[in-house]
Amino acid sequence: MMRPKLQVALDLLELDRAVQIAKESLEGGADWIEVGTPLIKSEGMDAIRTMREKFPEQKIVADMKTMDTGAIEVEMAAKAGANIVSILAVADNSTIEDALRSAREYGVELMVDIMNVPDPVAKSKELEEIGVDYICVHVGIDQQMVGVDTIDLLETIVKDVKTPLAVGGGLDAESAARAVASGADIVIVGGNIIRSADVTGSTRLIREAIDKAEVKERKRETLEEETIRLLMQVSTPNISDAMHREPGMRGIRPLFEGIKVVGRAVTVQTFGGDWAKTVEAIDVANPGDILVIFNGSDYITPWGELASHSAQNRGIKALVIDGPVRDIDEIRKIGFPVFASGIVPNAGDPKGFGEINAEITCGGVKVRPGDYIVGDDNGVMVIPKERAYEIARRAMEVKKNEDRVREEIRRGKTLSQVIELYKWEKKQK
Numbered sequence: 001m002m003r004p005k006l007q008v009a010l011d012l013l014e015l016d017r018a019v020q021i022a023k024e025s026l027e028g029g030a031d032w033i034e035v036g037t038p039l040i041k042s043e044g045m046d047a048i049r050t051m052r053e054k055f056p057e058q059k060i061v062a063d064m065k066t067m068d069t070g071a072i073e074v075e076m077a078a079k080a081g082a083n084i085v086s087i088l089a090v091a092d093n094s095t096i097e098d099a100l101r102s103a104r105e106y107g108v109e110l111m112v113d114i115m116n117v118p119d120p121v122a123k124s125k126e127l128e129e130i131g132v133d134y135i136c137v138h139v140g141i142d143q144q145m146v147g148v149d150t151i152d153l154l155e156t157i158v159k160d161v162k163t164p165l166a167v168g169g170g171l172d173a174e175s176a177a178r179a180v181a182s183g184a185d186i187v188i189v190g191g192n193i194i195r196s197a198d199v200t201g202s203t204r205l206i207r208e209a210i211d212k213a214e215v216k217e218r219k220r221e222t223l224e225e226e227t228i229r230l231l232m233q234v235s236t237p238n239i240s241d242a243m244h245r246e247p248g249m250r251g252i253r254p255l256f257e258g259i260k261v262v263g264r265a266v267t268v269q270t271f272g273g274d275w276a277k278t279v280e281a282i283d284v285a286n287p288g289d290i291l292v293i294f295n296g297s298d299y300i301t302p303w304g305e306l307a308s309h310s311a312q313n314r315g316i317k318a319l320v321i322d323g324p325v326r327d328i329d330e331i332r333k334i335g336f337p338v339f340a341s342g343i344v345p346n347a348g349d350p351k352g353f354g355e356i357n358a359e360i361t362c363g364g365v366k367v368r369p370g371d372y373i374v375g376d377d378n379g380v381m382v383i384p385k386e387r388a389y390e391i392a393r394r395a396m397e398v399k400k401n402e403d404r405v406r407e408e409i410r411r412g413k414t415l416s417q418v419i420e421l422y423k424w425e426k427k428q429k
């Protein structure tokens with residue numbers, strides 16, 4: 001078997017950064033440079049021309065994601081210097097066939113990306129029949145965020161076609177090795193190389209993994225386990241960015257610094273310091289949950305040290321309260337994480353008004369039982385339970401991107417230089 005190729009996907013917006021990252025990834029063992037679709041949209045065919053000029057010996061893949069007018073788009077990319085042009089399999093066969101004619105005419109190869117096709121096996125057979133050079137088994141970035149797995153897709157196709165397979169979609173060293181073991185001829189990696197602070201080192205790790213193609217037994221995490229693991233690795237600002245700058249809870253701060261908590265909400269609606277429901281909720285919650293309380297008063301508390309102690313014994317992760325707490329000296333001593341909007345000495349009475357596990361508003365944000373709560377030094381974010389996995393994945397992408405930008409700042413550029421801020425200012429109409 002031929003040594004599998006490693007294709008680095010330059011999904012960036014800035015050409016200078018893309019050139020630098022390409023250079024670093026080639027040093028780490030990448031074979032092919034993919035001019036990613038975002039880069040092509042941002043810089044046009046100049047992105048391909050520049051890569052050709054900077055890397056005259058390298059194989060360059062243009063990820064055009066063409067849907068129509070296949071011939072002209074292949075011609076453009078070929079004339080700009082691409083060796084392989086990638087178009088979409090969801091395009092009509094007339095587009096794919098004409099793109100292939102153009103590829104033959106201009107001396108380039110055609111890769112066809114089966115992302116989003118309704119029947120990947122049937123489509124792959126059809127593409128083989130048409131005679132394309134490569135089939136790209138690809139799970140798009142948005143699909144990755146909702147849990148679609150690239151290797152699962154590869155395994156459904158591999159036995160039915162002989163055309164060389166390029167495989168990509170969220171691959172890291174472990175899944176890249178798995179892809180090769182399952183039959184990938186070309187491994188495409190974007191985010192896990194290009195967003196790394198150490199592009200060369202990350203490429204090297206993936207290179208070694210695909211060369212060995214050793215598959216380790218893996219215990220698949222449940223979606224909930226993976227969601228919590230990922231959320232523990234990102235910050236509330238990462239989460240807010242991933243949610244299109246969704247606000248955190250207003251006016252709610254951690255009682256002490258350096259705490260990071262993730263858990264699912266058990267909600268409590270109470271009134272003016274009535275601590276019956278807040279304390280009963282400790283018995284309702286499961287280990288790992290976070291109590292989220294709306295108190296309706298900023299001068300009488302329904303929560304203090306004894307409740308904290310009891311919650312901690314039950315394995316409850318934290319308390320988030322729109323309202324004040326008391327006994328914070330004792331709460332700090334036992335280290336029970338509390339996020340609150342105030343501190344007072346006086347508690348209310350246990351009258352029994354209110355409700356456990358109703359939808360509430362806390363710090364101006366809607367919270368339902370089971371929603372994911374993340375608290376850290378910056379405040380508290382609420383993630384709707386239906387989108388928790390997706391948001392966790394997207395927040396991780398935000399974090400990775402920041403890791404790379406931080407490294408480029410460390411090397412001496414200003415933030416606006418790194419992200420070419422001026423170019424991306426909204427132009428007035």
Ligand SMILES: O=C([C@H](O)CO)[C@H](O)[C@H](O)COP(=O)(O)O
Nearest residue numbers: 009037168169170171189190191
């Ligand atoms: O093609 C891609 C995507 O659609 C954005 O243009 C990526 O290059 C491809 O998915 C590889 O990137 P990662 O999934 O981040 O590894």
